Amino acid sequence: MNDHLDLKSSGDPVADRRYAYAEMLRANGDVAAAADLFRQCAELVPTWAPAWAALGDMEAERGDVDAALSAWRRALAVDAEDRLGVELRLARSGLAPAPQLPPEGWVRALFDDYAPTFDRALIERLGYAIPAAVLALLDEVAPTRPLPRVLDLGCGTGLTGEALRHRAGWLEGVDLAPGMLSQARAKGVFDTLTESEAVRFLQNEAEPYDLIVAGDMAPYLGPLDALFDAAAKRLCEGGLFLLSVESGPDAAPSPGWRLRPSLRYAHSPEYLDAVASTVGLARRALRPLAMRRDGSRWVEGFVGLFERPSRSAQFAPLPPMALSRPRARGR
Numbered sequence: 001m002n003d004h005l006d007l008k009s010s011g012d013p014v015a016d017r018r019y020a021y022a023e024m025l026r027a028n029g030d031v032a033a034a035a036d037l038f039r040q041c042a043e044l045v046p047t048w049a050p051a052w053a054a055l056g057d058m059e060a061e062r063g064d065v066d067a068a069l070s071a072w073r074r075a076l077a078v079d080a081e082d083r084l085g086v087e088l089r090l091a092r093s094g095l096a097p098a099p100q101l102p103p104e105g106w107v108r109a110l111f112d113d114y115a116p117t118f119d120r121a122l123i124e125r126l127g128y129a130i131p132a133a134v135l136a137l138l139d140e141v142a143p144t145r146p147l148p149r150v151l152d153l154g155c156g157t158g159l160t161g162e163a164l165r166h167r168a169g170w171l172e173g174v175d176l177a178p179g180m181l182s183q184a185r186a187k188g189v190f191d192t193l194t195e196s197e198a199v200r201f202l203q204n205e206a207e208p209y210d211l212i213v214a215g216d217m218a219p220y221l222g223p224l225d226a227l228f229d230a231a232a233k234r235l236c237e238g239g240l241f242l243l244s245v246e247s248g249p250d251a252a253p254s255p256g257w258r259l260r261p262s263l264r265y266a267h268s269p270e271y272l273d274a275v276a277s278t279v280g281l282a283r284r285a286l287r288p289l290a291m292r293r294d295g296s297r298w299v300e301g302f303v304g305l306f307e308r309p310s311r312s313a314q315f316a317p318l319p320p321m322a323l324s325r326p327r328a329r330g331r
Contacts, residue, residue, distance in 0.1 A: 007083060007109060010048040015041045019051060026054070031061050042074070049079035053086055060093050069095055081105030088263045098259040100222040104197060107220055108177050111156065115179035118157050126292040130216050130244050131163040133289050133303045138167065138211070138242060141285050141305055145240070147210045153198040153231075154217030158184035164213065165189050172209075174201045202230035209234055214243035216291075219264035222257050224275050228306075232279040238310030241281060244291065245272065246301040262294065272304055281306040 009016055022037035035058035042051035056071035072086045072095075079086075082103035090096035114121070122128035148169040152161045155173030157180055165171060173190040175181050181193050194201060198217060212231045218224060231241045245267040246260070256271025273283055286304040293299070 007050055007113075010041065010045040010051065012045050015044040015048070015051070018044070019054070022054065026058065031058050034058050035062065042071070046074075047078045049075045049084055049086075052078070053084040053089070056086070056089065060089075065093070065095065068093065079105075081109075083109035085110075085263055088259065091259055092261060092263065098222065102220055102263070104176060111175075111177035112179035115157065115177065115183050118180070118183065119159065122159070122292065126294075127290075127298075128159070128292045129289060130291055130303070131160040133244070133287070133291075134160055134213060134215050134242055135163040135167070137285055137287060137303050137305055138164075138240075142240065145210075149207065149209045149236075150211045151209045151213065151234075152190070153201075153212065153214040154220070155184055155190070155193070156180045156216070158187045158189045160213060160215035161189045162187065164211075168211070174198055199226045199230050202227075202234050205234055207234075208236035209239060210236055211240045211242065214241075216244055218243055218245045218267060222259065222265050223255070224257070224267060224272070225278070228275045228281065229279045232281050232308060235308040237308060239308045240284075241276075241306045241308075242304070244289065244301055244303045246291065246299055247288075269302055269304075272302075276306045280308065282309055 010019065018037045019041045022034045022041065025034040025037065035055060038051055038055040038058060042048070042055055045051065052071050052075035056068045056075060059068035059071055069090075072090055075084060075086045076082060083105040085103060085106035087096065087099055087103055088106070091098040146169075147167050150164060150168035150171050152164065152171065152173045155161055155175050158173065161171055161173055161184065170191050171189065173181070173184055173193045174196050175184070175193070176195070176197050178195055181195055184190060185193055198214070212235060214227065218227070221227060228241070235241060246264060247266055247268065256268045256274065258266050260266050269286055272286070276283055284305045284307050286302050289301050289303050290298040291301045
């Protein structure tokens with residue numbers, strides 16, 4: 001059992017100082033020196049997973065696959081929840097198949113840690129475009145459509161919820177990370193908030209929704225079959241499902257999804273259409289989008305809207321449009 005559940009501190013000041021110095025060396029590109037210090041830290045506190053995970057990263061970067069595998073296995077052994085996403089690192093390095101879902105512990109820890117600075121980072125530094133794109137697509141395709149019940153999956157701090165609030169009669173948010181929900185709750189945007197994994201929530205929910213939004217959740221899922229199926233079953237007749245996905249040159253055409261080096265998943269437009277068709281949803285629109293910055297580049301993706309068909313459509317289907325690569329803003 002891991003006695004060091006804190007991912008920020010090992011509990012040993014000496015080990016913590018060495019870890020911090022190793023991170024500085026890592027940022028400056030001195031991989032060998034960083035690896036040596038991470039190893040010292042792991043030896044001082046063998047039950048602290050971050051030291052083992054970071055050591056694995058450095059060994060992988062140096063090309064020592066066996067040493068990286070050994071270190072990552074030690075990290076998993078002392079942190080069964082895999083809050084550091086070691087399973088994803090193994091897949092990224094070709095040492096294991098890409099998991100169909102990331103570890104829930106990793107997703108929860110990632111966003112709990114990010115929650116206090118999430119809005120500022122995404123809006124001020126990363127040019128986060130998804131909330132505005134979600135609203136723009138909804139207003140374009142269904143500008144007068146009544147939306148008595150709206151569900152925001154992976155609602156985070158409520159950025160997409162804020163964008164949709166004026167269109168929703170009842171706005172419900174669901175997120176896996178309690179830290180994100182705390183930020184959303186403070187905004188007073190949602191009528192109710194629930195801590196849950198999104199697909200499980202949909203499978204356990206009985207009430208139908210007029211609109212289900214997964215604004216930035218698909219990049220943390222591999223196959224989207226379960227998400228589309230659960231959403232389709234929770235939509236009222238004529239209900240809408242709106243989501244964004246990451247795409248780009250590493251979104252393989254088959255099977256249509258792929259784990260990216262960023263540890264997020266990419267999905268192809270063709271895959272979205274295939275999955276939607278399987279569960280009886282019809283695509284109404286799919287637009288390319290420069291989603292946010294990642295370093296010096298823009299993360300490319302798409303925002304799409306799908307409908308559970310009804311006999312009396314509230315809007316006319318749009319004509320087919322050729323898809324193009326998203327145009328990155330600011331270039």
